Structures are given as structure tokens and as C-alpha cells.
Amino acid sequence: MGVRLNGRTAIVTGASRGLGRAIALALAAQGAAVAVAARTERVWNDKLPGTIGDTVADIEAAGGRAVAIRADLTDRDDLPRLVEQARAAFGPVTLLVNNAAFTAPGRPPRPGATRAAAGPPTTAAPRADWPPFVGTPVHAFRRHFEIAVFAAYELMQLVVPDMIDAGGGAIVNISSVASRIPGAGPYRDFSGGVLPGYGGSKAALEHLTESAAYELQRRNIAVNALSPSQAMLTPGLSYYRTDFDDVGSEEDFAEAVVRLALVDPQTVTGRTIGHRQVLDGSFDPFGP
Incomplete structure (x- = not known):
């Protein structure tokens, strides 16, 4: 264990699962007590393995401290409850990683719900293409922002008082190159795809x-966004595509989040910042 x-907290x-799980393990391995937050308490789709209990078990098996907290970030009542339970378990929260995003279709069941009401069955095949702009209903577009932006906004507001009282803290928001795709037109290559909901929420x-960051710098609180420098074959991304030439390590x-x-x-x-830039120190800390 590191120190x-x-x-x-x-x-x-x-x-x-995916990057969130890897981040939780890495923070715990360096001595942080981690509140592992997500909706998934049991596997509901074979293509989306992993539960909050599994992540906590892995942390504890390695000698770390963690607590599983089921939280649906589209439910406003779950946000203060998440922070309160994390604080009750381990003390004031001085590190927040907003990693959750709406990626693969469907949603895990609420406690007591039936599988049929939850989303696609466990035998669902991966989609062969990206979700199209025209074919994405507005409620699905809105859900991207509810999870990646509005929930992140409120969680930041809820934990900042702890960080101010502690004399400092850090917030790391997980972004994506999708925020910059497809870029300015006109376009000549239409072989790829865009993710208007996912990418738009990451840009926001x-x-x-x-x-x-502008407001909190004087409070000794760092706020940064970390973007994968390479494709990461997380379960969410793999649901749509796996044919990447350059794949990064979760x-x-x-480790870039830890830094x-x-x-x-x-x-x-x-x-x-791209995660490779953080790891090799190639980014200018004072530059754009």
C-alpha cells in the first residue's frame, strides 16, 4: 500500500466497473478511504460486469478501506445521501472523482425491481454502430447531462465545504476526446461516428x-478534467466498438488521477489534460 x-476521503x-473501478482501486492503494458509488449492486447484463460490492471487495482484499454506496445520479435525493454516507463512514470528503457517465443502453434495476423493467437482457448483443444524432431521443440526450454535468455540479457543491474546512482538496472530472469530435466542418470522412449526448455533456x-477552478483556486482546491489519451476498452465503450489500434491501460x-x-x-x-501528458510530465502546467 502506498501513502x-x-x-x-x-x-x-x-x-x-471500467475506469471508475480502476480509479477507486488506485486511490485506495495510495491510502485514501474510498466511497465506491454507482447504481449496480448485482450484474444485470453479462456484457457489463462488475458491481460496487465487487470493487469494495477488491480494495479490502488489497488492504484498503472502502464502502459501497448505491447512488443513482439522476435522482436528486441520492446526491446528498451519497455525500452524507461517505462522510459518516470515513470523515470529511477532500477528493471527488466525477467519473460516472451514461454510455451503454439500459439501466440496472432498482432494489426490488424485476430484470424485465431494468433494461436489455443479459444476452443483448453489442450495437454495431454509434447512437445517431437523429435517432437519439431528447430524454436520452438529457440523461447524459443529468449524470455527467448536473450531478457533477451538485456533488462538487456538496463536498467543497469539507475541502474548505480541511484547507484544501481536489476534484477530478473525467472527460473524453468525444467532447471535441467531430470538430469544425465541412467533413470528408464519414467512417467514424459522433456521440452528441455523451460528447456534448463532456464539453460542458x-x-x-x-x-x-477559477473560484476555488484561492481556497487551495484543484479542479481539473482528465481525458484518456487513447481509447480505453471499458465495458461501456466495448458495447459499441472494439476495433481500436491504440488502446490505453485503465x-x-x-495513476494519472492519483497525480x-x-x-x-x-x-x-x-x-x-490527457492522461499520458500527466504520466510523462509533458504538459505545460501553466499553459492551455
Whole structure:
């Protein structure tokens, strides 16, 4: 076990699988006590493995401290409850990782709900293409923002008082290159795809990162967005596509989160940074 984050209490959203799980494990391995937050308490789709209990079990098996907290980030009542339970378990929250996003279709069942009401069956095949703009209903578009932007906004507001009282803290918002795709037109290559809901919510999250960082720098709170420098074959992305030539490591990405949890906000804040840049130190801490 490392010691870089000893004494810190962290919340990681979307931590039942994929990058969230890797981030929770990495923070705990460096001494943080981690509130593992997500909706999934049992596997409801074979293509989306992992539960909050599984992540906690892995952390505890490695000698770390963690608590599983079921939270649906589209439910406004769940947000203060998540923070209150994390605080009750481990003390003031001084590290927040807003990782949760709406990716694969369907939703895990609420406690007591039937599988049929929850979403696609466990035998559902991956979609062969990206969700189209014209074919994405507005309620699905809105859900991206409810999870990646509105929930992140409120969670940041809820934990900042703890960070101010503690004399500092860090917020890491997980973004994506999808926020910059497809870029300005006109277009000549139509072989790829765009994710208007997912990408749009990530672009908004990056601006929220800058806005919060501007206000919180004087409070010794760093607020940064971390974007994968390569494709990450998380269960959510793999639901749609697996044919990437350059694939990154979830463990490397999680290490980049650890490093951003330790930066001096007078040097690095309000930034959207690729995880490889964090790991190799190639980014200019004072540049754009």
C-alpha cells in the first residue's frame, strides 16, 4: 500500500466497473478511504460486469478501506445521501472523482425491481454502430447531462465545504476526446461516428471544470478534467466498438488521477489534460 493519499476521503462515481473501478482501486492503494458509488449492486447484463460490492471487495482484499454506496445520479435525493454516507463512514470528503457517465443502453434495476423493467437482457448483443444524432431521443440526450454535468455540479457543491474546512482538496472530472469530435466542418470522412449526448455533456463538464477552478483556486482546491489519451476498452465503450489500434491501460489512467489529486492548485487547475501528458510530465502546467 502506498501513502500518497493517507488521510484522504474520496468519492468515486461510476465505480462498479471500467475506469471508475480502476480509479477507486488506485486511490485506495495510495491510502485514501474510498466511497465506491454507482447504481449496480448485482450484474444485470453479462456484457457489463462488475458491481460496487465487487470493487469494495477488491480494495479490502488489497488492504484498503472502502464502502459501497448505491447512488443513482439522476435522482436528486441520492446526491446528498451519497455525500452524507461517505462522510459518516470515513470523515470529511477532500477528493471527488466525477467519473460516472451514461454510455451503454439500459439501466440496472432498482432494489426490488424485476430484470424485465431494468433494461436489455443479459444476452443483448453489442450495437454495431454509434447512437445517431437523429435517432437519439431528447430524454436520452438529457440523461447524459443529468449524470455527467448536473450531478457533477451538485456533488462538487456538496463536498467543497469539507475541502474548505480541511484547507484544501481536489476534484477530478473525467472527460473524453468525444467532447471535441467531430470538430469544425465541412467533413470528408464519414467512417467514424459522433456521440452528441455523451460528447456534448463532456464539453460542458470541461467548462464547468474551468468555472469551478477559477473560484476555488484561492481556497487551495484543484479542479481539473482528465481525458484518456487513447481509447480505453471499458465495458461501456466495448458495447459499441472494439476495433481500436491504440488502446490505453485503465491502471495508467487511474495513476494519472492519483497525480491530479496531489497537484498544487496554484500550478495546475482548470485544465483538461490527457492522461499520458500527466504520466510523462509533458504538459505545460501553466499553459492551455
